[in-house]
Amino acid sequence: MSGAGDGAHELGRFLRSRRERLRPAEVGLPVGPRRRVAGLRREEVARLAHLSPTWYAYLEQGRQVIPSPAVLDSLARALRLNPDERGYLYEIARRSSGAAQPEIADAPAELIAQVVTLHAESPFPVYACNRFIDVIAWNRAACEWYDDWSTMAEPERNLVRWMLVSPLARRRIVDWDSEVRDVVARWRAEAAHHPDDARLAAQVREYRTLSPLFARCWDDLEVVEHRTRTRILRHDVLGVRRMRVVPLVCPAFPHTGVMVHLPDDDGTAPGTPLSGRNE
Numbered sequence: 001m002s003g004a005g006d007g008a009h010e011l012g013r014f015l016r017s018r019r020e021r022l023r024p025a026e027v028g029l030p031v032g033p034r035r036r037v038a039g040l041r042r043e044e045v046a047r048l049a050h051l052s053p054t055w056y057a058y059l060e061q062g063r064q065v066i067p068s069p070a071v072l073d074s075l076a077r078a079l080r081l082n083p084d085e086r087g088y089l090y091e092i093a094r095r096s097s098g099a100a101q102p103e104i105a106d107a108p109a110e111l112i113a114q115v116v117t118l119h120a121e122s123p124f125p126v127y128a129c130n131r132f133i134d135v136i137a138w139n140r141a142a143c144e145w146y147d148d149w150s151t152m153a154e155p156e157r158n159l160v161r162w163m164l165v166s167p168l169a170r171r172r173i174v175d176w177d178s179e180v181r182d183v184v185a186r187w188r189a190e191a192a193h194h195p196d197d198a199r200l201a202a203q204v205r206e207y208r209t210l211s212p213l214f215a216r217c218w219d220d221l222e223v224v225e226h227r228t229r230t231r232i233l234r235h236d237v238l239g240v241r242r243m244r245v246v247p248l249v250c251p252a253f254p255h256t257g258v259m260v261h262l263p264d265d266d267g268t269a270p271g272t273p274l275s276g277r278n279e
Contacts, residue, residue, distance in 0.1 A: 007095025007195065009062035014092060016060050017221045018079045019045050026080065048078035067093055084189065088223040091192045113137045115248075115258055124243060124261040125233075131194060131255035132203060133160045133187055141261075145233045145241075146172060160187060160203075164211040174232035174240065177213065184217040185224040190255065192223075226257060230264055 020039035024031050027040070027048060040048075046056035051071065058065045067075070072093055076086045112128045116137040119126040125142035127135050127149075135142075135149050135157045143149065147168055149157050156162070163169045163180055170176050191200050208215040226247040234240045242264035247257045 007092050008064055010092045010192075010195075011089075011096045012060045012062035014089065014221050015045075015075065015079070018081065018085070019060075022079060027078070045075075045078055049074040051075075064096075066096065084223050084225045087225060088189055088192055095192075095195055109136055112256060112258065119260065124263070126258065126260050127159075128256065128258045129159055131190055131197075132158065132199060133183070134158050135162075136256075137258075144238070145235060145261075158203075159183065160207060160214075161210070164207060164214055172234055174234055179231060180213055181217050181222065182224060182229065184214060185222040186226060188218065188221070189223040189225055193255065231261075 019042070020037075022040050023038065024035070024040060024044070027044075029040070029044060042057055042060065043053040046053040049056065049071070051074065055065065059067065069090075072090055075081075076089055081089060113136075116126055116128055116139055119139050122139060123141055125139065125145045127138040127142040127146070130136055134154075138146075138149050147162060147166065160183055163173065163176070163183060173179050191197075191204075194200055204218065208218065226249060228244055228246050230242055231245050232240060232242050243261040244264050246260045246262060248260060249257045
């Protein structure tokens with residue numbers, strides 16, 4: 001996959017990106033006048049992780065060395081990885097070891113449609129996405145607050161693509177740049193489970209050409225697992241609303257999720273614009 005590569009090279013890219021992001025002062029190292037790099041040096045990470053500098057260099061170079069769970073734990077601590085980054089590290093390290101990925105079926109479309117239909121009359125959006133971030137089911141409110149997915153050809157019913165190319169997306173989604181970064185980071189975490197998927201690879205290549213922002217986000221190697229998030233949406237008639245996006249995932253179909261929108265904790269009700277709350 002373009003930008004995700006095989007496990008060993010992706011592991012090397014990820015370690016290097018996190019090393020370059022970390023500042024010496026954050027890990028208790030002195031910052032002398034002769035330092036020419038903003039981030040940490042390879043040998044500094046190796047020392048913090050109690051590894052041989054040569055062996056750590058092999059990891060960053062994408063050589064076929066297999067880190068043990070204990071080594072991954074040490075690297076995660078040394079690089080100050082958050083829980084989502086730690087999970088991504090373990091996943092790409094598993095790929096670099098050649099371990100087989102268990103086959104997990106996508107959720108049947110009719111089952112997902114039934115779940116979304118339960119929310120047909122909700123004033124808040126509910127939509128479902130598969131591992132490609134195709135929008136495969138939606139309620140009426142999702143069309144009101146996002147776009148009318150039924151009018152689009154199937155290849156265009158993709159949340160990432162829509163956010164990148166649709167002028168309506170920029171109007172509807174307040175803080176559009178931040179939301180694009182978040183969606184791309186979530187998709188990267190998901191894509192790590194499907195390193196050999198030809199369609200995912202083609203999507204990444206296409207979206208890189210469509211959007212410089214996507215290319216930057218993808219190359220930053222930021223990863224975010226599916227968690228709730230506040231999203232602010234703007235409607236021409238209904239006003240601006242803060243909504244809590246809650247992803248619902250079934251263990252039997254972990255790569256298909258239903259995104260349920262709820263009113264935010266401030267008690268905002270449908271039909272009540274938020275004056276001056278464009279965060």
